[in-house]
Amino acid sequence: MQDTLTTEKRTVADTKATTMKAAVITAPKKIEVQEVAMPKPGKGQVRLRLEGCGLCASNIPVWEGREWFTYPMPAGNPGHEGWGVVDAVGEGVSNIQIGERVAALSYNSYAEYDIADADKIVKLPESLAGKPFPGEPLGCAMNIFKRSIISEGQTVAILGVGFLGALLVQLAKNAGASVIAVSQREFSLEVARECGADEVIKMDDHYKIIEKVKELTNGKFCERVIECTGKEWPLNLAGELTAERGRLIIAGFHQDGMRQVNVQLWNWRGLDVINAHERDPQEYIKGIKVAVKAVEQGIITPDKLYTHTFTLDNIAQAFENLTNRPDGFVKALITY
Known part of the structure; x- marks a missing residue:
């Protein structure tokens, strides 16, 4: 047969x-x-x-x-x-x-x-033959970056440097931004440096982090802040680090219940708050296609x-x- x-x-x-x-x-x-x-x-x-x-x-x-x-x-x-x-x-x-x-x-x-x-x-493509390619998270990173609208000269803070955060450091640097990486593990801070972060800060003390970012930005804070942890405390920290009329991008997957956030601060500073997850499968496919090109070109x-x-x-x-x-x-x- x-x-x-x-x-x-x-x-x-x-x-x-x-x-x-x-x-x-x-x-x-x-x-x-x-x-x-x-x-x-x-x-x-x-x-x-x-x-x-x-x-x-x-x-x-x-x-x-x-x-x-x-x-x-x-x-x-x-x-x-x-x-x-x-x-x-x-x-x-x-x-x-x-x-x-x-x-x-x-x-x-x-x-x-x-x-x-x-x-x-x-x-x-043949250029990626033999290379691992977990398409969904790579596409996710590209979609989040697109919705972040990062451009040359901006200061971008990225909270949580795992796989997603590290890719976003690479993408933000490629766009010409200055990147501040905030993460808990010493190893993740090393990864952030290797990916091009200009400054790294250990995620340990809420108010010390705010003061350090304030110092690094001459009191203006960051035009873009991307939260990648999926946790409540870093999400509130992200709001504190976002400049007036800045864009706070929620990239972390918040999957375990309600969050309490400082809407008063977000409102006062006039923040654009972007939930950067996609649910339309075709948006993921678009992101994966862009990721293929980004890997081919060495952007990530x-x-x-x-x-x-x-x-x-x-x-x-x-x-x-x-x-x-x-x-x-x-x-x-x-x-x-």
Whole structure:
């Protein structure tokens, strides 16, 4: 029996496999690698043989457990930073070929294979062959930068230098801005320096930080402040560091309940407050496409930020590192 459905165009790669390995979070802080059925692409979909998937901080509540989650999670969930090679195409897909290397918006990518809609695929050029490309967070950084409207001569403060914050330091410097990086870990401050930050400040004392930024900016504070932590205290600190008529960009993922913020200050200074997360998948795709060009041109250099690599078999350790962030940790990848 042939592995192709037609003689004109292959729709399934030459593989006899019907099952795959996938990580399943069975309960809070418990994960198993299980043998599950290999997914099949439906109409307008493609299947990816994944090369890897990044770990996102938004996975931490799922890993730790919250009352609104139901376990076990679907196989491969919540992996959403996958890239790999198209392995099969569904009915009606004509613009994507088997064997093409792509980044995808898909949601079960802690597995050897995943399914994505054909319009949520970004083809990767030959210049990026062999390089990891977790498209979703790279696209997210580009979209946040776009909405920040950063230009030459501005002073930009970036609060929280993990993977996202480090990319934004690179982007702001490339735009000609002066960058002040504020972060908790000494290692993250070193990363900020390597990415081009002009000044680094340890995120430890609220009022000392305000006074230091005031001093560095001759009392004017920063035209742009990007909060990347997802925490309440740094969000309020971000407001204090934003200049009158400045732009406060909320890039952190605030996922654990309400926040109390100093709206009086925001109102008095006339701040533009931008929630820079996108929910339209096509906006993410636009960002990923821009990220491909930015990596090709050296505007961003994410490779040095991929500090830890794990296999599917030791994904539990990857989640522990994601949660505890040992010294030297910026971004972890699961590779297959």
